[in-house]
Amino acid sequence: MGAVRNYLNVRKRAGPMIRSGFKVDNRRIFLPKIGWIGFFKSREIKGTICHITISRYGMHWYASVTCEVEIPVEASRTAAVGIDMGVKKLCALSDGSIAENPDCLKQHGKQLARLQRRLAGKQKAKITAADTRKDHAHKTTTAIAKNHGLVALEDLRVKAMSKSAKGSIDNPGRKVRRKSGLNRVILDAGWGEFRRQLEYKVARVNGIVIAVDPKNTSRMCSACGHTAKENRRTQADFICMACGHTDDADVNAAINILRAGHARLACQASGEVMPPATGTLKVAA
Secondary structure, eight states: OHHHHHHHHHSOTTOOEEOSSOEEOSSEEEETTTEEEEOOOOSOOOSEEEEEEEEEETTEEEEEEEEEOOOOOOOOOOOEEEEEEOSSEEEEETTSOEEEOOOHHHHHHHHHHHHHTSGGGHHHHHHHHHHHHHHHHHHHHHHHHHHOSEEEEEOOOHHHHTOOOOBOSSSBOSSHHHHHHHHHHHHHHTHHHHHHHHHHHHHHTTOEEEEEOOTTTTTBOTTTOOBOGGGOOSSSEEEOTTTOOEEEHHHHHHHHHHHHHHHHHHHHHHTOOOOGGGOEEEEOO
């Protein structure tokens, strides 16, 4: 796609948006000032084409075709689920389901380290890990949105949680290396991208996403409501010190998140003042 490359060098790096004068054939695309260019059609183009955006991602060029199509309104699912995000597990659902973390940096870490020593390959390695992470998030969020009409998840402030602990010369940070490792795995889990995908996919099927305050959701017993730090002595296991209830710690937290979501929804429906712990609400348009 040398012609496209030369054209984009004149324009901004992100690539131009072409609104008219284009045509799409079976394996070719016609762009104004450039002409016909061969391309791989990853999916069938349906509806009326509005515009085409040409962009570069890593070593490849992409044509993103935006179409206007009629989508039938689907009936909202009745099932509800709470989601607890994690780093060892990507997320745990209140129904007991677990989505494992793909550990993208672990999968591609050696490749990334090797290619970082070769400047030309640095971007390629980073994109490989990002693609793996995004693909896993798409598969997981699609399955959740397909089966649930109400989704409650933690309102996590990822930017604040992954803030550097280095501090300053006058006020140096503590446990910097440990915090740096935690920041790396938080960012590798891709919580922000997971939530972004989940919100638009649930809205697309006329569902509701509720973000709740995560405070004490991992310390509260889903059986009796007893809240204490001692209930969760290990990362994986939850044992209530009051009633003896045991469960996977993340699933227990997901159940509490779902209940907080139901409480927030009830407040929204009744017009009552919502409890602070019930967070924010996103409703499909």
